[in-house]
Amino acid sequence: KGKTVLITGASKGIGAATARTLAGMGAHVVLAARSAEALAKLAQETGGRAFPCDVSDFAQVRALIEATGPIDTLINNAGLIDPIARLADSDPGAWGRVVDVNVKGVYHALRAVLPGMIERGSGTIINISSGAATSALEGWSHYCATKAAVLSLTRVADKEMRSAGVRVIGLSPGTVATDMQRKIAASGINPVSQLGWEAHIPPEWVGQAIAVLLGPKGDAYCGTDFSLKTEEGRAA
Numbered sequence: 001k002g003k004t005v006l007i008t009g010a011s012k013g014i015g016a017a018t019a020r021t022l023a024g025m026g027a028h029v030v031l032a033a034r035s036a037e038a039l040a041k042l043a044q045e046t047g048g049r050a051f052p053c054d055v056s057d058f059a060q061v062r063a064l065i066e067a068t069g070p071i072d073t074l075i076n077n078a079g080l081i082d083p084i085a086r087l088a089d090s091d092p093g094a095w096g097r098v099v100d101v102n103v104k105g106v107y108h109a110l111r112a113v114l115p116g117m118i119e120r121g122s123g124t125i126i127n128i129s130s131g132a133a134t135s136a137l138e139g140w141s142h143y144c145a146t147k148a149a150v151l152s153l154t155r156v157a158d159k160e161m162r163s164a165g166v167r168v169i170g171l172s173p174g175t176v177a178t179d180m181q182r183k184i185a186a187s188g189i190n191p192v193s194q195l196g197w198e199a200h201i202p203p204e205w206v207g208q209a210i211a212v213l214l215g216p217k218g219d220a221y222c223g224t225d226f227s228l229k230t231e232e233g234r235a236a
């Protein structure tokens with residue numbers, strides 16, 4: 001309550017649901033993504049502030065932090081999975097773009113908020129990783145590799161920052177009913193859930209899990225690879 005929370009990838013899916021949950025609990029949400037119109041709508045709904053931004057560009061992320069002022073909590077959520085393709089058919093440019101968003105984007109937001117958090121001696125960062133970080137999923141090489149990098153980055157950041165009063169938590173949300181899963185299903189390659197759309201986790205539940213991790217008893221659950229599982233017990 002009363003904390004300023006920056007959420008990347010807030011224009012839809014898990015990021016938007018998390019913004020609604022946290023704003024409903026009294027947080028001041030700062031919403032970042034590329035889709036300006038969706039962000040403006042959500043800002044109106046949540047009483048938050050919208051900052052259109054491409055997280056793969058450090059200059060844009062740094063400008064955002066300069067404009068917002070102190071950030072107490074960062075939800076490093078922006079991510080991409082498409083285009084889904086087996087390695088032999090993959091396009092090097094598109095593959096690299098996933099690295100730019102999923103790895104560099106997470107690093108950029110961390111890098112931009114950490115000096116302020118260290119100076120104030122407090123802060124919490126949740127990096128959204130995935131069960132894909134520790135799985136070999138055909139057609140998802142860029143996604144598996146980049147989410148493994150997020151897990152690794154989270155572990156190092158947590159180790160470096162704990163003594164400065166900054167917690168860095170990794171969260172793997174399971175199979176969540178968002179556009180990302182729609183794209184996976186449409187690709188026809190390796191759709192995660194055989195049980196259908198209704199078995200996917202609603203994005204609102206991920207928002208609630210994030211609220212628990214940020215809450216007073218959050219430390220009991222925190223770690224650098226905290227996972228939510230689908231009904232199938234198979235992480236996404």
Ligand code: NJP
Pocket residue numbers: 008009010011012013014015032033034035036053054055056077078079080101105128129130131132172173174175176177178179180181235236
């Ligand atoms: O995905 P989706 P989710 N700069 O596609 C934004 C992870 N995850 O909510 O820029 C800034 O609905 C994009 O905004 P826009 C997943 O890997 C998911 O499911 O306007 N923002 C949108 O707001 C990801 O890290 C599942 O297009 C950029 C958001 O990212 C996170 O959860 C399972 C951007 C994507 O919304 C949210 O995914 C799992 C950029 N360059 C992990 N590029 C799952 N859904 O099952 C994209 O384990 N965005």
